[in-house]
Structures are given as structure tokens and as C-alpha cells.
Amino acid sequence: MKAFNFTKSEIQKLPVPAKGMMSYRDTKEKGLSLYITAGSAVTFFVRKRIHGRDERVKLGAFPDMTVEQARVAALKTKAAIAGGANPNMEKTKLRQETTFAELFHDYMERYSKPHKKSWIYDQREVNKFLPHWFTRKISSITKQEVAKLHEKVGRENGQYQANRLLERIRAIFNKAIEWGWEGSNPTLGIKKFRERSRDRFMQTDELIRFHEALGKEKNETARDYILMSLLTGARKSNVLAMQWSEVNWERAEWRIAETKNGDPVTLPLIPTAIEILQRRRKGTGSRWVFPGKNGSTHYSDPKRAWTRVMEAAGITDLRIHDIRRTLGSYQAITEASLSIIGKSLGHKSQQATQVYSRLNLDPVRESVQRATDVIFALAAPIKVSEES
Numbered sequence: 001m002k003a004f005n006f007t008k009s010e011i012q013k014l015p016v017p018a019k020g021m022m023s024y025r026d027t028k029e030k031g032l033s034l035y036i037t038a039g040s041a042v043t044f045f046v047r048k049r050i051h052g053r054d055e056r057v058k059l060g061a062f063p064d065m066t067v068e069q070a071r072v073a074a075l076k077t078k079a080a081i082a083g084g085a086n087p088n089m090e091k092t093k094l095r096q097e098t099t100f101a102e103l104f105h106d107y108m109e110r111y112s113k114p115h116k117k118s119w120i121y122d123q124r125e126v127n128k129f130l131p132h133w134f135t136r137k138i139s140s141i142t143k144q145e146v147a148k149l150h151e152k153v154g155r156e157n158g159q160y161q162a163n164r165l166l167e168r169i170r171a172i173f174n175k176a177i178e179w180g181w182e183g184s185n186p187t188l189g190i191k192k193f194r195e196r197s198r199d200r201f202m203q204t205d206e207l208i209r210f211h212e213a214l215g216k217e218k219n220e221t222a223r224d225y226i227l228m229s230l231l232t233g234a235r236k237s238n239v240l241a242m243q244w245s246e247v248n249w250e251r252a253e254w255r256i257a258e259t260k261n262g263d264p265v266t267l268p269l270i271p272t273a274i275e276i277l278q279r280r281r282k283g284t285g286s287r288w289v290f291p292g293k294n295g296s297t298h299y300s301d302p303k304r305a306w307t308r309v310m311e312a313a314g315i316t317d318l319r320i321h322d323i324r325r326t327l328g329s330y331q332a333i334t335e336a337s338l339s340i341i342g343k344s345l346g347h348k349s350q351q352a353t354q355v356y357s358r359l360n361l362d363p364v365r366e367s368v369q370r371a372t373d374v375i376f377a378l379a380a381p382i383k384v385s386e387e388s
Contacts (some may be wrong), residue, residue, distance in 0.1 A: 006034070006067045016040050032074040044070040046077045050086050057081075095177060098181075100141065101134035106179070107172045117237065117258065122168055129153060129165055136165050138176060144185045151166065159193035164194055179382065201326040206315050207378045213312035222305030224276050225290050226323065231273040231372060232329035233344055236320055241298050242289040247277060252365075267344065268365035272373060330371035342365050 004010055006026040013036070014024070019038050026032040027360040034383060036042045048055060059065065059073040063255035098106075104126055112119040129149070146169060170187040177185065202210055217223045229239045238256050246255050252269045260267050269277070277289065286295040306320050331344065344364045 001025050006032070006070070008063070008067060011042060011062060011067070014042070023162065026071070028075050029071040031078055032059075032069075032071055044073070048078065048081050050081055050172055053162070053312065055086075090238055096138055097137045098176075099134065100130070100136050100138050103138055103176050104130075104134075104172060107175050109177055110179075125165055125168060126172075130169075138173070138181065139183045141186050143189065146186045147190050154193055160195060163192040163195060166190060187299050200318060200322045201329040202315070202318065202322070204378060206313065206318070209313035210309070210315060211378065213309045216312065217305060219305050221290050221299050222302050224280060225299060225302055226306065226309065226320075228273060228289075228321070229323045230271060230327060230375070231368075232277075233265050233324050233368075234267060235324065236302075237262060240290060240300060240302070243287050244289060247289075249274075266369060270365065270369050272372065272376070307361065317352065326375075327368070327371060330374055331367050334370040334374060340364055344368055 001023045003025045005028050014022070014036050016036060021035045022034040023033055023112075026034075031046050031048065031384075032044065033047055034042055034044050044059040044062060046057045046059060049056065052206060057077055059070055059077065062325045065073070082196050108119065108123060112122045116122065146166070150162050150166050153165055166187060170185060173183075173185040174185065179184070214223055214226060217226075225239060228234075228242070230237065232239065232254065234242075234254075234256065238259060242254070246257070247253075247269070248255065252271075252274055253266050254269055255264060255266045257264050268348050280289060283318070288295070288298040289364055290299040291297075302320060310316070310318060328344075
């Protein structure tokens with residue numbers, strides 16, 4: 001192998017072999033070499049014995065990699081080899097390593113879908129915020145870029161959204177480690193934004209406008225869904241997925257088999273809620289109380305109707321989930337005990353579990369009735385119109 005002091009000009013003068021390749025070594029940095037092929041491609045490499053074998057470790061292509069960069073890379077490579085590493089094995093391992101898209105697919109199929117009722121949100125949020133990672137090897141995703149993404153989403157989409165995304169990224173990488181990946185979780189050490197407990201609910205003046213606007217909503221399914229949410233205080237996902245088989249007409253109860261907490265809960269249905277259910281039951285062939293367009297699945301997109309109602313009512317900063325908080329707030333206003341409020345909303349707490357188990361639904365029903373009496377006393381009865 002011929003030797004010379006590597007410089008840009010000297011390398012550009014190298015003769016191109018008719019076939020195969022020609023190799024040269026640098027006289028300034030011991031161990032640094034290059035080869036030039038019949039196609040004029042020049043590649044820097046280090047040649048060393050690694051674990052008893054003579055191996056060539058590629059560093060980069062000239063002129064994309066400069067001579068000085070090649071010398072620095074050669075020093076680092078020799079140091080790594082001296083420390084017992086095999087750069088070629090590391091590169092092979094990286095090539096074979098899974099991409100983020102592959103990891104996310106495994107996460108959804110092996111964990112999220114089988115074990116989480118909220119799996120649809122994992123799928124939606126990752127596809128919305130992280131598609132630029134899909135072709136990346138998971139070891140290439142750094143803590144610094146996760147932190148920057150967290151900050152960016154916090155600025156543009158809100159701190160709550162940013163924190164939920166950070167939690168999802170952390171969970172996905174934790175599963176990768178659990179399944180045998182030897183890397184580190186890039187979310188470690190990244191602090192979530194401080195979140196304020198949300199206490200928004202409809203005030204009395206807003207309730208008046210809300211009733212008026214809701215009565216004019218033409219989408220009957222959306223209107224009834226919003227009313228049922230208000231009358232039961234159940235979570236959005238549970239009301240959307242409400243089925244006729246869950247309703248006990250004799251006892252005027254709705255049994256939700258599985259809530260967010262993983263436990264079943266039985267909620268009382270006051271007469272107004274029963275009236276809505278009886279009207280919806282007529283002529284329906286779907287198992288869902290709030291069926292989608294084709295009836296094979298349940299209604300899933302109340303946001304558009306909610307936005308229309310909020311705009312018509314002139315109400316701002318009120319989310320669908322705040323309906324649930326509104327019922328609880330008016331229960332408190334009508335002097336319901338915290339234990340009854342917790343039971344009516346299906347809350348789960350270690351301290352109150354025994355209290356909940358001793359309560360029957362009668363005081364809960366009375367509390368809900370008193371609260372909704374106040375709520376509905378602020379507006380004229382809603383006129384039901386056929387869904388257009």
C-alpha cells in the first residue's frame with residue numbers, strides 16, 4: 001500500500017484504476033487509509049485487527065468527508081477498538097435495528113390495542129405528531145430532539161397535549177426496552193409542563209344560553225348525546241359507546257361494564273334521561289344508543305356539533321369533558337356529599353372506596369335529580385326536532 005500525506009489536492013490527483021481498487025495510507029495519521037475504485041469513488045477507512053481478525057472500518061466518502069474529518073474519525077475509531085468495541089458490528093447492529101414505525105406497530109398490536117381502552121388516542125396522536133420519526137432507527141432519536149419537540153408542541157398545541165405526547169413516547173420506548181432493546185429511553189430526565197387542575201364548568205348565565213343553543217341543534221344524535229352526558233356525568237367515551245343491553249329499564253340504571261379505571265360502574269337514570277332513551281329506542285335497529293351513520297358502530301364525532309352549540313351560545317373555553325364537571329359542580333352546589341358526587345361520577349379513590357361500596361343509588365339519584373332540576377330550571381323545555 002502506497003503512502004503519502006493526505007491532502008485534498010493530492011487525493012484529487014490520484015489515478016483511477018482500470019478495474020478493482022487501489023489503496024493508500026496516510027503518513028500523518030497512522031491507521032488512516034483510503035481506497036479509490038474504477039468508478040472514481042474515494043473512501044476513507046481504518047484497517048485494524050479486531051478480536052484477532054483483520055478488519056476494515058469505513059469512515060466516509062471523500063469529498064463529503066474532508067481529510068481533517070477523516071483523521072478525527074480515525075482517532076475515535078482506534079480509541080473505540082482499543083476499548084474493546086467492534087465498529088463494524090455496531091454498524092451491522094444499527095442496520096438491523098428496528099425503525100420507530102416498526103416499534104410503534106409492535107407497541108399498538110402487542111400492548112396498546114389489547115390492554116388500553118384509549119388505544120385509538122395512541123394511534124391518532126403518534127400519527128399526528130411523530131410521522132417524521134417513522135423511517136428513523138430508534139437509537140437515533142435523542143433526548144435533545146424529544147425535549148425540543150415537547151417544547152414545540154407545548155407552544156403550538158398546548159402544554160397538556162405536549163405532556164400526553166411525552167408520556168406516549170416514554171411508554172413506547174419503555175416497551176422496546178422491556179422487549180429486549182438495549183438502548184436508553186430518550187425521554188429520561190425530561191420534565192413535563194406543570195398542569196393546573198381544570199375547574200371549568202357552566203355558570204348559570206351560560207346554562208341559559210346553552211339550553212337555547214342546544215335546542216336549535218339539528219343533529220338529533222349529537223343533541224341527545226350532549227344531554228345524556230349532562231344527565232349522567234359519564235365520560236365521553238362511555239356515553240358514545242352506550243348500548244341498549246346496558247340499560248336496566250325496571251331499575252332505571254345504566255351499567256357501564258368497564259370505565260377508565262377498569263372497574264364497572266352503575267349510574268342512575270333520572271326520568272329526563274329515560275325519556276330520551278325511550279324516544280331514541282323507537283325504530284332503532286342498532287345495538288348502540290347513539291349509532292353512527294351506518295349503525296354498525298357508535299357515533300364518534302361530537303366535536304363539530306359541540307362547536308356549533310358553543311358558538312351559538314357564545315360560550316368560550318368549555319370542553320365536552322366539562323359537561324361531566326358541570327354535573328358534579330351543581331351536585332356540590334345543592335349540598336351533595338363528596339362521597340355521593342364521587343359515586344355518581346364513577347370516581348375511584350382508596351380512601352373513599354369503602355364509603356362508595358356502602359352507598360345505594362337512591363341518594364345518588366336524588367342528588368342528580370336535584371342538580372339537574374337546577375340546571376333545567378334555567379331554560380324552557382328543549383323542543384325535539386327530527387335530525388336532518
